[in-house]
Amino acid sequence: GTVNGDEVSDLDEAEAEADDDEADADGDADGDAGDDNGDAEDTESGFGAINVHELALLPGFEFPTSAELGMRIRKMVSVILRSQVHLARLEEKQQRLEEKERLKEERDRQREARDRDRERDRVAASLRRSELGKKDKTEMQRHLQSYGIETDADGRRRWEQFVAATGFDRSPAALESYYGRIVEISEYVVRR
CATH class of the missing domain: 4.10.280 (MYOD Basic-Helix-Loop-Helix Domain, subunit B)
Structure with a gap:
């Protein structure tokens, strides 16, 4: 065609x-x-x-249909909310760690204060043990006037025998200290 x-x-x-x-x-x-x-x-x-x-x-x-768009939006909102929850948990965890550290520092300060108080109490108790009471002072003066105190060849006083004779439970340093005061007072009285 x-x-x-x-x-x-x-x-x-x-x-x-x-x-x-x-x-x-x-x-x-x-x-x-x-x-x-x-x-x-x-x-x-x-x-x-x-x-x-x-x-x-x-x-x-x-x-996409409106249902698919809605699903996508819900998924995005879900992701955002999960990330916000995650960030909130991280912040809460950080705050707990800071609070834990603060409490630890506070406990350390309290422990140090307790240790200082114990040391002060121990020193005070030691001083109280080294101090002679009124009864012990008069007993020591009486014993010194009656028997005196033994000394070594070096001139050191032998407090062990004195303690055994009198029954004092004081340290030799405490007895030596009080003996020194007795000697000072005696010398002062003699000089007057």
Whole structure:
């Protein structure tokens, strides 16, 4: 048969327009072709300004349903909430660690204060043990007046025998201290 020239040209024009539409659609998706209205494209991302209706026309693209969009939003909210809970737990843990450290420092200060008090009490008790009571002083004076005190060849006093004879439970240093005071008082009285 014969082919009508007009029909051939109409078919050729239809095919050419279809090819141009495909090229425009590909170009818009790739960012290669310009918009018909002359707007500038975003060259950094490679995507031009595409509206929802143009996306719906792209082959293989299905716009998500409202249920899918809702699910995506719920998932994003869930992730945000989980991260907030995680951050809150980390902050709470940090506060607990700081509180624990503060309590430890406070216990250490209290322990040091207790140790200082015990040491002070121990020294005070030692001084009380070294101090002679009124009865012990008179007993020591009586014993010294009656028997005196033995000394070594070096001139050191032998308090062990004195303690054994009198029954004092005082240290030799305490007895020596009181003996020194007795001697001082005696010398003062003699000089007057």
